[in-house]
Each structure stands twice: as structure tokens, then as C-alpha cells.
Amino acid sequence: MKEIKNISRSRAQESSAAIERLYITMRHLFNRGFYKPMGVSGETLREALLELRPEIYGSIAEEKVELNGLLYVIERLPVGIEECRYINLTSDEGYSKSHFKAIVPPKRRRNCYRIDDEQMNVEITRGRSDIYDILTHLTFIFIESHKIKDRVLIDEEGRISRDWQKLEIAALQPKKLSQVEKEKAISHAANILGRTFVEVLDIYDSFGTSEKPDRFLHVIYWLGKIAIEEVMDNNKRTITFSPILRERLGHHIHGEIWANSIKEVLKNNDLLERPIHIISANMHSVMNSLFATHVLKTKFKDKSDFYIYEELSKSGANDVRDKVEEFALKHGMISLPDQSGTNIDVQIFDTAKIDWAKSAFPKAKVGKQSPVLIVMDYAFGEQAFETIDELLKPYKFEKTKYFLNVESVSIMGKAGILEGGKGDIMIPNAHVNEGTADNYPFVNELTAEMFEGNDIPVYAGPMITVLGTSLQNRDLLKFFHESTWEAIGLEMEGAYYQKAIQSASRIRKSINPEVKVRYAYYASDNPLETGSTLASGGLGTTGVKPTYLITIKILEQIFNVK
Numbered sequence: 001m002k003e004i005k006n007i008s009r010s011r012a013q014e015s016s017a018a019i020e021r022l023y024i025t026m027r028h029l030f031n032r033g034f035y036k037p038m039g040v041s042g043e044t045l046r047e048a049l050l051e052l053r054p055e056i057y058g059s060i061a062e063e064k065v066e067l068n069g070l071l072y073v074i075e076r077l078p079v080g081i082e083e084c085r086y087i088n089l090t091s092d093e094g095y096s097k098s099h100f101k102a103i104v105p106p107k108r109r110r111n112c113y114r115i116d117d118e119q120m121n122v123e124i125t126r127g128r129s130d131i132y133d134i135l136t137h138l139t140f141i142f143i144e145s146h147k148i149k150d151r152v153l154i155d156e157e158g159r160i161s162r163d164w165q166k167l168e169i170a171a172l173q174p175k176k177l178s179q180v181e182k183e184k185a186i187s188h189a190a191n192i193l194g195r196t197f198v199e200v201l202d203i204y205d206s207f208g209t210s211e212k213p214d215r216f217l218h219v220i221y222w223l224g225k226i227a228i229e230e231v232m233d234n235n236k237r238t239i240t241f242s243p244i245l246r247e248r249l250g251h252h253i254h255g256e257i258w259a260n261s262i263k264e265v266l267k268n269n270d271l272l273e274r275p276i277h278i279i280s281a282n283m284h285s286v287m288n289s290l291f292a293t294h295v296l297k298t299k300f301k302d303k304s305d306f307y308i309y310e311e312l313s314k315s316g317a318n319d320v321r322d323k324v325e326e327f328a329l330k331h332g333m334i335s336l337p338d339q340s341g342t343n344i345d346v347q348i349f350d351t352a353k354i355d356w357a358k359s360a361f362p363k364a365k366v367g368k369q370s371p372v373l374i375v376m377d378y379a380f381g382e383q384a385f386e387t388i389d390e391l392l393k394p395y396k397f398e399k400t401k402y403f404l405n406v407e408s409v410s411i412m413g414k415a416g417i418l419e420g421g422k423g424d425i426m427i428p429n430a431h432v433n434e435g436t437a438d439n440y441p442f443v444n445e446l447t448a449e450m451f452e453g454n455d456i457p458v459y460a461g462p463m464i465t466v467l468g469t470s471l472q473n474r475d476l477l478k479f480f481h482e483s484t485w486e487a488i489g490l491e492m493e494g495a496y497y498q499k500a501i502q503s504a505s506r507i508r509k510s511i512n513p514e515v516k517v518r519y520a521y522y523a524s525d526n527p528l529e530t531g532s533t534l535a536s537g538g539l540g541t542t543g544v545k546p547t548y549l550i551t552i553k554i555l556e557q558i559f560n561v562k
Helices: 002-032 043-052 067-074 128-152 162-171 179-193 197-207 215-232 243-248 253-268 285-295 305-313 318-330 383-391 474-482 494-507 540-558
Strands: 086-090 112-114 119-123 238-241 276-280 333-336 346-350 372-376 395-397 400-402 406-417 425-433 439-441 458-465 489-491 516-525
Touching (some): 067 197, 086 128, 128 179, 128 215, 179 197, 253 346, 253 383, 253 395, 305 318, 305 540, 318 333, 383 494, 406 494, 439 494
Parallel strands (some): 276 372, 276 406, 425 458
Antiparallel strands (some): 333 346, 346 372, 406 489
């Protein structure tokens, strides 16, 4: 038993070392300015990722192509990137004012621009975490592309298999394939990918779009084609980092613009000196928790609040969502779509304009100075520090410095859980920053006991703030969970939020040193369970109840509702 524990621990240590190598290598390549992912310069990244074998990338270390991981990554990269030999990571350098049309990946908010047949530009405006994320994903798909190449080339002279010839014809067909053509193409693709016919059939449509229903074949073909050309013609893919990006990274340029725009709106609406509560959440849960049940009570007569929230969360519910938003805008909500490049939208709620009898909190006790809620959309990794750090600084207008009266900061988000399942709730008492000596214990105003009796399991304890969810592997996570750390989950922003709050309240003294903090997360996945990783699919409506439970508990504390 002791020997097994030692083996497990050594694997955890190897994984930790692999993450550190990835982190250091990516920073080195960024400073260098360019590298070739499948060349000598990208070798350390490839080796570290293969040694790490992150759960989200499934069978990356095996000969067969990983399909669920490939879908997860493709949804977070711009459409067409599989065709590009040159990928240029840039800052916001004015492409939005050009003829180039922005391409936004379906599952990641970043603007990308197809410059020509061979080049894709990807805007990085959310800090280093954005760079780590995209480089890890690109390394993965390039590794997978060479698996395709290995099954396509028959010999060293460059002859290709019959399966590849048939796949090429299907992939380049401009029209939608018939059922017979599609199944013939899937048969050839399955042979190339080392997968069964039914495995490919099951995931095929998930890659498709309304414009490209057969996109799966297109992605596989182009990944393989460019990998073949890398070997046969020595024409390797190249990733570059623009000089402006290298110059700007780490200087809070977008975060400062974002924060100042919020403070300007506060000042223009005479809200700057009122009690302020900052909430990091999505752009619907606070608004809906306040107003949805009142606005929609006639439409959903005799239905529970959570039934209404589920209906609002369904695709195609724009009409009812619009009604709630229209009501909110007339009752104290100010909407601030992002213009700074952070991709973080904001809502400001002036509670003095709320008719509490027409809200879900008729017993709210807000005092003489009605509080102001600043609801910000989710930050991404290290971007959490940049945005909150800038938001908590005093606002300088002409020759006057205004200190914000911040009474609380509440963070509601989704995270990976290490004990339990999707939709469960986690209440942290500390954030441990993986790979560093930075640990952030705090007094959480939310407790596990507050969520009992709602048929949702609740876990309390430390949480790990990780470099990227795509870098986690089972051995390392088991160590964090089963060792004296006793971690309950992992996420990407907590330590950065707390670092900004502590520096503002205790070191810079720009906000109240007794500022209250609230952290709560609902589980989007369990990376320790096979089939429950992020690559296994979304939450569906499973996340609705915990999302609103957490939001309501936060608002009850702000509004002093027992």
C-alpha cells in the first residue's frame, strides 16, 4: 500500500514538473517572439504535454486520434484555423477598423481575423492566461494532426492511403453530403483516426455548423494535409507574437480602460460615493433573480421560481429574456457592453430605483444610502487580477481623487470538483495558487450550511487556482484532493481575485480593510471521473439551480434579508 502511494505521489510530482516546464517554455517562446510548434523549438511543449496527459485531452498519448478533446479545442479556436500555417497572436491593433471580419470562437470570447489563406491573427486582450490557453490547445491539435499524418502516409516516398484519397474528395465537396456519402466518408475517416465507425458517427454532427454541416471532415482533412506538408516539404507551421503584444502584456491597458469606463458611469449617475457591492457572475442571474419572477408571473402562473429560471436559460427564450431586461432597464439597471477589449460586459444596478414590491426581495433592508451593484461578467485566469485591481483603485477626475466605498466583493462561478458531480456546490475557505507559494486564506461570508436542504450536495474547503483547466491530470488532482491540502475543486481566477482584493484593502488602503468577500462555485465537471471532464459536454440545465441558489444567497446578504 505504501509503495502504491509513493508511485502515485511520484506521478503527481512528474505532472507538476511537466506543468512548470510548460509554463516556463511558453514564457520563453513568447519573449523570443516566434516558434515552430512541430519543430525543435516546440519540442519541449509537446513532450511536456504528452508527459502530463491532461484529462481533457483523453487519448493524447495513444496512437488513435482523441475526438472529444479535439471537439473541445475546436470550439475554442476560430473557424478555419485548421487551414492556417501561420498563426499570429496580437494585441488589439486596430483590425476591427479594417475590412477583416472578426471571427469569434463559439466557446471562447476572443476576436480573430483571417488575413489570407495561410494566416490567422488571434487577438490576446485578457492577459497571459489567454496565451497559455491558446498555445496549449494549438499544441494538442498539432500533435493530433501528426497522428493523422502517420496513418495517411504509406511510405517514405509520400504515397498516401486510399482512405485519405476518398476523405479528400468528401472534405472538398462544396455541397452538403447525402446520407450515403456521409457514411462512406465516415468509414474512411474512422480508419485514418484509429476509431470505430460509430465513435466518429456519434461526434460528427457536433463539429458541424449551419453553413458547414460536414465540418468534421474538413477539420480532419486540413489538419492531416498541413502535417503531411510539414514532413514532405519541410514547410512547418509557425506561431508568432506581435511586437505590440509583447510590449503591452502585463500592463493592465485593457483593464484600466474597462475600470475607468465603469467609474465614469458611476460619477455621471451620482453613484460614485454610494455603498458598492461588486459581483462577478454571468449577465443574467442577478437581473433575473431580482426581477424575473415578478415580470413573468402571469406567463408562468403557479410555476416555481427555479422553473422560471430554467425557462429563461433555454435557447430560443429571447422573448421572455427581453421582457425581463426591458423591465430591469426601467428599474435601475444600466447596461455597459464592453468597449475596452476585456470582453467583460457590466451591469450597474442602482437599488434606489428598485420598487422592492415588484422584485423578488420585498423585505430588502438597504438603509438610507441605497447600495449600488456592479455585476461583471466572468474574467479569464490572470485577467481577474487585472480587472479587479484596476476597479478597486481610486477614480481620478480633474484634480479630485474619489475612493470607492466598496463594501463587498462576491464571486460566483463554475469550477471543476474533486469529490461529487456536475451541479454540486463548492464553498472555498482559501485559494491555493498552483505552481507558486501564493496561498490566500479568507473569511467567506457564505457557508456550506446556508445551502443545505436544497437537494444539492455542498462541499467546503480549499480550492486550487490552476494555470489552465486544460493542463490538469488525474494524478496531480488526486494529490491535491487526498493529501493534507484536502482541496475540493479547481478553478482559474480565485487566487487572482483575492490577491487584488487584499492588495487594495490591506496594502494600498484604497478600499475598506474590512471588505467582505463571498466565493461560491458550482461544478461544471469532475476531472477525476472518466466521462465527466469538460470535454464530455456542457451542463445543460443542471447548472441552473446552483447558479441561482448562489446568486440569491449573495443578494440576500447584500439586502440584509434573513
